[in-house]
Every structure is written in C-alpha cells, then in structure tokens.
Amino acid sequence: MLSADEAADLIEAIATRQDRAAFARLFNHFAPRMKAFIMRGGADAEAAQEVAQEALIMVWRKAASFDRTRASATTWLYTIARNKRIDLLRRNNRPAIDVEDWLTFFAPEDADADKSVLAGQTYTRVKELLSGLSPDQLLVIEKAFFEDKTHTAIAEELKLPLGTVKSRIRLALGRLRDALEKDES
Structure with missing residues (x-):
C-alpha cells in the first residue's frame, strides 16, 4: 500500500528523472484500482483496462505538471483517469459521420x-x-x-x-x- 506522500514522491521521481522503477511501482499500485474505478462508472473490463493504461501513460508524460501543494497524488491520478473515461464515453457516443x-x-x-x-x-x-x-x-x-x-x-x-x-x-x-x-x- 502506498501512502499519499510515497505516491507523490514517485510522481516527482518520474518527472525529474524519468524513473522507470518509480513508474512501475506507481503503475502496479494504481492500475487495478483505476480499472475498478472506471468499471464502477459503467465501462466494461476491457474498456476500463484500456482507459487505466491510457491514464497511467498520461501520468508518465505529464508528471512534471503534478504539484503536491495543489492536490494529493491520488486526487491528481484519479482526475486523469476520470478525464480519460469521459474521453472514452465521448468517443463511443459520437455518431459516425457518413x-x-x-x-x-x-x-x-x-x-x-x-x-x-x-x-x-x-x-x-x-x-x-x-x-x-x-x-x-x-x-x-x-x-x-x-x-x-x-x-x-x-x-x-x-x-x-x-x-x-x-x-x-x-x-x-x-x-x-x-x-x-x-x-x-
């Protein structure tokens, strides 16, 4: 189990050093939790897995934008996951243009x-x-x-x-x- 400070430290390690071990630890902890969170929002298991992975890839790319004084690591991570889930819903509900x-x-x-x-x-x-x-x-x-x-x-x-x-x-x-x-x- 990661504490809020440990998660924030991992994100900062990713941001400053592109630390793969820190990312792996963050991924292993949050991927299943994000998947469950997204499934509770109505997505099937496959879509939830995809959204969780996209969210964590976004964490890798945007780690430098994390500011622990503005939000906890968990809040920041789940906000990214929620936004990715909304993107999925928009993609799926957009009618195909003929x-x-x-x-x-x-x-x-x-x-x-x-x-x-x-x-x-x-x-x-x-x-x-x-x-x-x-x-x-x-x-x-x-x-x-x-x-x-x-x-x-x-x-x-x-x-x-x-x-x-x-x-x-x-x-x-x-x-x-x-x-x-x-x-x-």
Whole structure:
C-alpha cells in the first residue's frame, strides 16, 4: 500500500528523472484500482483496462505538471483517469459521420431553381470524388474538415506521424482539385 506522500514522491521521481522503477511501482499500485474505478462508472473490463493504461501513460508524460501543494497524488491520478473515461464515453457516443451526411454541407438552404439544380449536381460530383479517395485519405479529410480537428490532433488520434497526416490531406485535396478542374474544362 502506498501512502499519499510515497505516491507523490514517485510522481516527482518520474518527472525529474524519468524513473522507470518509480513508474512501475506507481503503475502496479494504481492500475487495478483505476480499472475498478472506471468499471464502477459503467465501462466494461476491457474498456476500463484500456482507459487505466491510457491514464497511467498520461501520468508518465505529464508528471512534471503534478504539484503536491495543489492536490494529493491520488486526487491528481484519479482526475486523469476520470478525464480519460469521459474521453472514452465521448468517443463511443459520437455518431459516425457518413459521406452522405457530409454532403448536406454543400446544399444551400434557400436557392432558386437553377441554383438548386447546380447544387444537386455539385453534391453528386463531390460525393463521387470523395468515394474515389483511399480510406486513409477519406478519414483524414473527414477529421480535418468535418470534425474541424488540427493536423496535430488527427496525428495523435490516429497514432500517425504528423507528416503522414499532412501528406494524406495534401494528396486528397490535390486529387479533388484535379478532378474538379477537369470537370470545368
């Protein structure tokens, strides 16, 4: 059993020296407790295990932000776990965006007949072009333009290098632009 001071000392050892032994001790003590805490919040065992691991990885990364004068180690750790659990709930409750749904952004609400026909044609063409992208390109376009995420956030979420995300977006936009330019000529 770790005391509050021992847990705080371990976090500070991680922050100052990236002490793996301190992290292992903290992990072994808190991982099962965090998992149980998350399961009491309604998550299944597998999801709770994942959230507990993500929370403790965040502890490794953010240990330097711990301040024992502002909160106890336990409070700080469980706050991270709670926030990770909320992130999981948001991910699971977010409806999947279908290409069909995206295209409603292109249709004008109030337009005369000519504009409505043109909008319908544009809708159909953009739908065709988007479906012609690779799944990887379509995913990053969705996240960048329809979920309004930064390239950095997309890279972190998809666990990809930032350069890969930027390349996929650039290539997808280039393909869309080229196809639309061919349509105009």
